[in-house]
Amino acid sequence: xxxxxxxxxxxxxxxxxxxxxxxxxxxxxxxxxxxxxxxxxxxxxxxxxxxxxxxxxxxxxxxxxxxxxxxxxxxxxxxxxxxxxxxxxxxxxxxxxxxxxxxxxxxxxxxxxxxxxxxxxxxxxxxxxxxxxxxxxxxxxxxxxxxxxxxxxxxxxxxxxxxxxxxxxxxxxxxxxxxxxxxxxxxxxxxxxxxxxxxxxxxxxxxxxxxxxxxxxxxxxxxxxxxxxxxxxxxxxxxxxxxxxxxxxxxxxxxxxxxxxxxxxxxxxxxxxxxxxxxxxxxxxxxxxxxxxxxxxxxxxxxxxxxxxxxxxxxxxxxxxxxxxxxxxxxxxxxxxxxxxxxxxxxxxxxxxxxxxxxxxxxxxxxxxxxxxxxxxxxxxxxxxxxxxxxxxxxxxxxxxxxxxxxxxxxxxxxxxxxxxxxxxxxxxxxxxxxxxxxxxxxxxxxxxxxxxxxxxxxxxxxxxxxxxxxxxxxxxxxxxxxxxxxxxxxx
Amino acid sequence: xxxxxxxxxxxxxxxxxxxxxxxxxxxxxxxxxxxxxxxxxxxxxxxxxxxxxxxxxxxxxxxxxxxxxxxxxxxxxxxxxxxxxxxxxxxxxxxxxxxxxxxxxxxxxxxxxxxxxxxxxxxxxxxxxxxxxxxxxxxxxxxxxxxxxxxxxxxxxxxxxxxxxxxxxxxxxxxxxxxxxxxxxxxxxxxxxxxxxxxxxxxxxxxxxxxxxxxxxxxxxxxxxxxxxxxxxxxxxxxxxxxxxxxxxxxxxxxxxxxxxxxxxxxxxxxxxxxxxxxxxxxxxxxxxxxxxxxxxxxxxxxxxxxxxxxxxxxxxxxxxxxxxxxxxxxxxxxxxxxxxxxxxxxxxxxxxxxxxxxxxxxxxxxxxxxxxxxxxxxxxxxxxxxxxxxxxxxxxxxxxxxxxxxxxxxxxxxxxxxxxxx
Numbered sequence: 001x002x003x004x005x006x007x008x009x010x011x012x013x014x015x016x017x018x019x020x021x022x023x024x025x026x027x028x029x030x031x032x033x034x035x036x037x038x039x040x041x042x043x044x045x046x047x048x049x050x051x052x053x054x055x056x057x058x059x060x061x062x063x064x065x066x067x068x069x070x071x072x073x074x075x076x077x078x079x080x081x082x083x084x085x086x087x088x089x090x091x092x093x094x095x096x097x098x099x100x101x102x103x104x105x106x107x108x109x110x111x112x113x114x115x116x117x118x119x120x121x122x123x124x125x126x127x128x129x130x131x132x133x134x135x136x137x138x139x140x141x142x143x144x145x146x147x148x149x150x151x152x153x154x155x156x157x158x159x160x161x162x163x164x165x166x167x168x169x170x171x172x173x174x175x176x177x178x179x180x181x182x183x184x185x186x187x188x189x190x191x192x193x194x195x196x197x198x199x200x201x202x203x204x205x206x207x208x209x210x211x212x213x214x215x216x217x218x219x220x221x222x223x224x225x226x227x228x229x230x231x232x233x234x235x236x237x238x239x240x241x242x243x244x245x246x247x248x249x250x251x252x253x254x255x256x257x258x259x260x261x262x263x264x265x266x267x268x269x270x271x272x273x274x275x276x277x278x279x280x281x282x283x284x285x286x287x288x289x290x291x292x293x294x295x296x297x298x299x300x301x302x303x304x305x306x307x308x309x310x311x312x313x314x315x316x317x318x319x320x321x322x323x324x325x326x327x328x329x330x331x332x333x334x335x336x337x338x339x340x341x342x343x344x345x346x347x348x349x350x351x352x353x354x355x356x357x358x359x360x361x362x363x364x365x366x367x368x369x370x371x372x373x374x375x376x377x378x379x380x381x382x383x384x385x386x387x388x389x390x391x392x393x394x395x396x397x398x399x400x401x402x403x404x405x406x407x408x409x410x411x412x413x414x415x416x417x418x419x420x421x422x423x424x425x426x427x428x429x430x431x432x433x434x435x436x437x438x439x440x441x442x443x444x445x446x447x448x449x450x451x452x453x454x455x456x457x458x459x460x461x462x463x464x465x466x467x468x469x470x471x472x473x474x475x476x477x478x479x480x481x482x483x484x485x486x487x488x489x490x491x492x
Numbered sequence: 493x494x495x496x497x498x499x500x501x502x503x504x505x506x507x508x509x510x511x512x513x514x515x516x517x518x519x520x521x522x523x524x525x526x527x528x529x530x531x532x533x534x535x536x537x538x539x540x541x542x543x544x545x546x547x548x549x550x551x552x553x554x555x556x557x558x559x560x561x562x563x564x565x566x567x568x569x570x571x572x573x574x575x576x577x578x579x580x581x582x583x584x585x586x587x588x589x590x591x592x593x594x595x596x597x598x599x600x601x602x603x604x605x606x607x608x609x610x611x612x613x614x615x616x617x618x619x620x621x622x623x624x625x626x627x628x629x630x631x632x633x634x635x636x637x638x639x640x641x642x643x644x645x646x647x648x649x650x651x652x653x654x655x656x657x658x659x660x661x662x663x664x665x666x667x668x669x670x671x672x673x674x675x676x677x678x679x680x681x682x683x684x685x686x687x688x689x690x691x692x693x694x695x696x697x698x699x700x701x702x703x704x705x706x707x708x709x710x711x712x713x714x715x716x717x718x719x720x721x722x723x724x725x726x727x728x729x730x731x732x733x734x735x736x737x738x739x740x741x742x743x744x745x746x747x748x749x750x751x752x753x754x755x756x757x758x759x760x761x762x763x764x765x766x767x768x769x770x771x772x773x774x775x776x777x778x779x780x781x782x783x784x785x786x787x788x789x790x791x792x793x794x795x796x797x798x799x800x801x802x803x804x805x806x807x808x809x810x811x812x813x814x815x816x817x818x819x820x821x822x823x824x825x826x827x828x829x830x831x832x833x834x835x836x837x838x839x840x841x842x843x844x845x846x847x848x849x850x851x852x853x854x855x856x857x858x859x860x861x862x863x864x865x866x867x868x869x870x871x872x873x874x875x876x877x878x879x880x881x882x883x884x885x886x887x888x889x890x891x892x893x894x895x896x897x898x899x900x901x902x903x904x905x906x907x908x909x910x911x912x913x914x915x
Contacts, residue, residue, distance in 0.1 A: 027571065
């Protein structure tokens with residue numbers, strides 16, 4: 001596809017849509033929006049940044065861009081681990097949606113909230129804490145307070161209740177989407193004028209899924225109805241240690257199969273290995289020998305179960321049953337799964353949402369990347385074993401974080417590649433690691449969480465050619481010039 | 493550019509997580525003052541004055557880190573456009589306090605400013621005048637050097653082991669603070685020398701990247717004060733500059749002990765050597781000057797971490813040491829009979845900057861005014877009758893904010909207040 005540059009006339013037109021003060025083509029400002037790391041290594045400056053406030057403004061911008069064949073990349077206003085959609089070539093208009101930051105509606109009967117893309121986790125958490133203390137917005141766990149609810153949902157990410165409710169995309173009941181033809185589409189029951197967004201599958205076949213995981217390539221989501229969940233106030237975290245990922249995988253699966261009454265209370269089930277602790281500090285300022293961490297009571301691998309309940313009795317019951325299942329696993333296999341006696345401060349820290357636990361991995365060196373994959377839960381230990389070996393091969397510490405999705409139906413496997421972005425050659429090494437592992441993992445039938453444009457997407461779609469063709473055809477219906485974040489997902 | 497290059501690895505740690513936009517970025521459930529005037533003082537709240545006003549990414553710290561990275565990569569040339577973004581920052585250090593990757597954000601922003609100056613990008617007229625005035629008159633206010641100690645009724649260059657570094661603002665603009673400080677030390681039996689050779693500490697120049705003149709006055713002051721055992725300060729900015737910048741830029745530890753008056757008084761109180769008997773019957777809140785509290789706590793952390801070989805084990809002790817520093821002015825206020833002390837919501841390392849620092853009040857007064865109005869509202873939300881601080885820039889900006897909002901808050905400079913209560 002060929003695209004046109006942003007001209008002075010286009011900037012004038014953009015200003016007439018949103019107002020002078022919300023269009024910025026200053027060169028340094030454009031660099032301020034660049035982001036390389038955490039979720040992707042590619043990012044270039046936009047030609048212009050526009051900050052619309054209303055759906056109608058977004059609509060006019062897309063029509064203008066479509067008529068003039070100018071690429072548009074929406075950013076939810078923040079971050080779903082780094083800027084959600086860093087621009088790649090060709091550049092064009094960066095649509096910074098941070099001014100669209102309204103919590104439009106909360107319905108505690110149908111149990112959803114309608115939010116705009118700029119609503120940040122920290123803000124919505126505070127809002128619910130004050131106005132709806134018995135309900136919780138599904139903010140991402142591990143992502144910082146500046147991350148947006150919609151950024152996470154549209155990425156099909158990971159929330160604080162993922163263990164119970166599934167990937168964040170499953171929480172989306174409906175979306176309002178502006179597309180380059182100038183139409184405003186609604187998904188789910190919302191597609192019926194006047195209907196509430198109470199049912200995600202809507203009027204016959206539903207097109208909602210096309211906008212989730214699309215990385216801004218399908219349109220601009222300007223509102224979404226996202227499920228809210230009960231927020232009972234009896235909470236704790238229990239953790240178990242093990243010396244290998246297979247026991248972590250198998251014992252956790254046993255707990256998770258007790259869905260009703262036990263695993264349903266485990267809103268977040270996540271664990272990892274001891275380098276997760278080590279790499280939160282600078283490489284030259286922390287012991288690198290496991291013996292140090294062992295003395296502190298940190299197992300080589302562990303799994304946390306975050307449990308929510310409506311009473312102490314219910315909480316105690318779930319903890320007791322998890323412990324019994326773990327003990328029964330120990331007795332049957334002869335493998336040790338010691339309970340990690342967490343200090344109340346450690347429990348409080350794990351219960352904090354939103355939190356900053358995923359942030360400090362840049363300290364190890366200078367930069368890190370989550371190269372996240374979905375696998376069947378029963379494959380997550382093998383994934384960890386392969387990936388850790390490859391990370392060591394490329395000179396990176398073997399840092400692995402794994403969480404359950406929907407009662408361990410799936411695993412979200414998050415190796416953290418701690419590299420040195422300031423060192424020439426380190427980024428290339430990361431991409432070599434990425435290529436090598438992607439080849440292996442696609443052979444295994446595992447799915448990349450957020451396919452990057454240069455490694456994952458081309459390798460993935462080369463194996464799913466028909467699917468890829470239909471994605472392109474469908475997209476062309478409402479984006480005939482392919483202006484939405486072109487190149488990002490290789491569609492095209 | 494050399495300073496920016498030295499911080500290359502630290503700059504590359506930024507992942508755009510955005511925690512630096514907030515105060516209490518890791519405290520979503522923090523209890524607070526509730527809602528006042530439409531503002532919710534609970535949980536995670538806004539923390540960056542410039543970002544809060546302009547909302548573009550470049551005005552937040554993370555945007556500046558990525559501009560710095562682009563400059564280092566040779567992709568972005570320093571320019572006047574860039575100046576108008578990076579100088580609209582009070583360098584308050586909230587971003588550094590929130591950063592889990594421990595990026596020395598204030599150092600980076602100052603180095604970026606210095607890189608612009610080095611590249612010949614013209615500064616704003618008022619920022620540029622600071623350097624010219626210091627060069628010609630040894631102070632940024634363009635006042636005659638001979639007038640610097642005119643407020644002092646007693647003997648100049650007194651023989652003493654302790655000298656008082658008065659600073660330009662107390663010397664020329666709020667002389668009552670200079671008088672109160674000198675008098676207070678006399679009252680507690682520590683007569684201090686006020687030196688006619690004192691020159692600007694260089695703070696406004698270090699903050700605005702005008703390093704050559706900053707280094708000149710630094711060297712002159714180090715020479716002038718080296719014969720003293722202790723140098724006391726009433727100005728938060730001067731204190732920060734001596735305590736943090738002088739060792740950093742000279743590469744040597746200070747040849748004397750640098751102590752802020754608040755710290756000196758707190759120490760006497762803790763030793764039981766000073767007790768205030770007069771009452772100050774008011775509901776009082778304290779505004780943390782960034783230069784006096786957050787920057788010094790940040791410096792404590794940096795120095796301790798530099799010495800540490802195991803951050804994992806030593807971090808908790810360092811946090812405790814920082815907390816002790818933050819508590820000092822609160823301790824002093826609580827020793828005053830009659831004071832009912834109430835905290836604002838954003839305090840200590842999460843404090844909301846008044847907006848005056850980093851050359852902002854000089855060059856971008858509307859940003860400084862926006863920030864201080866927010867602080868005044870927050871102080872009012874506590875129900876306090878009086879707001880106390882100990883920094884001439886905070887004092888002047890809070891005064892302007894109170895005037896602009898018509899607030900009924902009474903404003904006090906801590907040292908002046910102590911002087912009025914100690915016989």
